[in-house]
Amino acid sequence: MKVSVDVDKCCGAGQCVLAAPDVFDQRDDDGIVILLDAAPPADQHDNVRKAAAVCPAAAIEVHEAGLHGTDLHGTDLHEIGLHEIEVQG
């Protein structure tokens, strides 16, 4: 899974931080989202999906990893060499 955030869309509501505090944080001054982990481990995937779903600004994009149709749920992407990271802003 890859995660990216659009800071131009973010309105600082902080819903993502509540849903996935290991993956998202907020800037102290204006509350705009900070992406802590653009390739979160499998145990964070559900939280990240929740965060993207509750974000009122639709500022969180989640790219599910798929390797030739293989279900990677529970797979450590670092272990299999997927290091592609996409961060906006």
Ligand code: SF4
């Ligand atoms: S939930 Fe969305 S709008 Fe709110 S801080 Fe997170 S990314 Fe920004």
